[in-house]
Amino acid sequence: MATFTxxxxxGTSEPVPLELATTARARRRGLLxxxxxxxxxxxxxxxxxxxxxxxxxxxxxxxxRSSRVLAVRTMRPGRLGLPRPRARQVLEAxxxxxxxxxxxxxxxxxxxxx
Numbered sequence: 001m002a003t004f005t006x007x008x009x010x011g012t013s014e015p016v017p018l019e020l021a022t023t024a025r026a027r028r029r030g031l032l033x034x035x036x037x038x039x040x041x042x043x044x045x046x047x048x049x050x051x052x053x054x055x056x057x058x059x060x061x062x063x064x065r066s067s068r069v070l071a072v073r074t075m076r077p078g079r080l081g082l083p084r085p086r087a088r089q090v091l092e093a094x095x096x097x098x099x100x101x102x103x104x105x106x107x108x109x110x111x112x113x114x
Contacts, residue, residue, distance in 0.1 A: 002113045004040065004091075008102040016101055018042055018111060031058065031092055040093040042111065047087035050080045057095035059103075062087035067109045072098050 003015035017039030021027045027043045032053050043049070049060055054077040062070045062084040070087055074095050091109065093101075103109070 002042075002111055004042070004109050004111045006102045006107040006109055008104070008107050013101070015112065016040055020044070036094055037092075040091055040097065042089060042091050044089040046090040047085070048081050048083035049075070049090050049092065051075045051077045052080065054078070059093050059095050059098040061091040061098055061103050061109075063089040063091060063109060067111070069103060069105055069107045069109065072104060 002018040002020055004018045005015050019037070019039065019041045021030065021041055021043045027046055030043065030049065031037060031041060035055055047062070051058060057074060057076045059072060059074050060081065061072045064070055064086050065088045067089065070084060073081070075081060091103065098104070
């Protein structure tokens with residue numbers, strides 16, 4: 001399993017567990033059918049998400065090609081997110097997680113593969 005940190009929290013907090021969804025099948029499935037997630041899920045490539053059929057609210061961070069956060073949104077179940085033209089990856093986690101981890105607009109995400 002991979003982990004990630006942000007340039008705003010690096011060295012001050014534990015790396016966050018990260019699941020990678022890099023195949024079309026894994027991206028389509030995303031967090032559907034789960035009751036929660038330990039850490040976060042990175043969908044790549046991706047520029048939009050939906051929460052149709054989700055059981056819980058999620059935080060969504062849209063990342064550009066250099067893994068810099070373009071925007072962070074909280075989405076309730078049953079919503080359809082608009083595509084972000086400059087986004088190349090999407091980071092998903094349970095609602096409230098991104099703020100705790102320092103994931104905010106302008107932050108850079110660093111992924112480490114275990």
